[in-house]
Amino acid sequence: MATTDRQASTLALAHALSAAERGLAVIPLSRTKLPALRSPHRDEPAPRTGRSTPCHGECGRFGHGVHDASTDPARIRSLFASAPGATGYGIACGLPPHHLIGVDLDTKTGTDSSAALRELALRHLFTIPATVTVLTPSGGRHLWLSGPPDVVVPNSASRLAPGIDIRGAGGYLVGPGSRTDHGTYTTAPGTARLSPAACPPTLLRLLLPPPRAHHPTPPSTGGHGQGLVQFVLAAHEGQRNTRLFWAACRAYEDGIGPALVDPLTDAARTTGLSEREARATIASAARMTGHHP
Structure with a gap:
């Protein structure tokens, strides 16, 4: 591995351990922003009849993506030792203590996703709080919000508005300090020491699945x-x-x-x-x- 790659991997581990100290569960990522460890089941035959769900790490091996995420320093070091090509790290969303929700304001769609979020806030009467903000190499932003422990926020892409993606349970955010093929993720000035702000209740409801269109008529309520x-x-x-x-x-x-x-x-x-x-x-x-x- 080239010296620059080794340095990037060392820095990624250091940033990941620092994030873990804040209670954020992490996994190693490659330069493509994908999990750096391949699935240990990739060469296995199709699941046997009766097995309805894939392995999420129950086998004890690494390579299960966000299901490998941990705040334990020893486990994190083992993850990165198994992924020497890692140049970044991912932060798992939806896990305690922060129950992180990521609002990804993308720029690739050609739309002003930041303006779209402000418009949503005005229309639905909520305030976008000051919170941890990560700047992406493409010019986008990731807003970190904290959700309640008893609510599962799903991942979504452009459901709220074009260019606004949501990272919820089962998803992850690229952590600040990560190096990718397109550049380095950094924390916006003045936000690095903030804790993820609580997600506004109105915004939280917008992030949840809508009800079905038709429901029977009740006799009582x-x-x-x-x-x-x-x-x-x-x-x-x-x-x-x-x-x-x-x-x-x-x-x-x-x-x-x-x-x-x-x-x-x-x-x-x-x-x-x-x-x-x-x-x-x-x-x-x-x-x-x-x-x-």
Whole structure:
């Protein structure tokens, strides 16, 4: 490996360890911004019948992308030792303690994504907080926001507006100090020592999946209330908390939150959540919308 590559790898490890000290789980990245470790299962035959999900690291080997992410210095050093070509690092989103949400304001689309975000803020009456901001080699920006622990924010591309991508659970952000084929990621002046700011509640709701268009009419809490209950009942594994949080926020915004606490809790339990988890998520939605649970 060339001396410059070794230096880049050493610097990437140092930056990754520094990020881990702040509670950010990291993985090594290559110059292409992809995970630097190849999957240990790449040469294996197709999964046997009955195995419904791929390995996410249960095998104990490295090479599972964001599922390898860690804050443990010893594990991070082992990851980078296994990836000598790494010149950067990725920061996993959605994990405690920050439950990071990345707002990626891209410039490649030819649109002004920063202006689009400001327009969204004006239209929906939220303020974009001062937070960690990472400048990309292409001229874009990554805003780091912190989400609540009981809400799963999905990844999305240009769903909010053209050029605005969201990095949520299962995604990662390229960390500042990383070197890529197009340049180096840096922290914007004055933001390096900030902690990720809390995601504005209104923006958080915009980041969650919309409800289905049609819902049955309820006998007790009205069509809208029963529709929210049905929205929760339709949740699959991996989206139960997200749907429950969204439905509870809508219920409180529409003045029927208290009446729907028990129906939403029962619906969430039907999908597999415990009563404690369900009530905690509904209480979080109440606080997010300015109500007392």
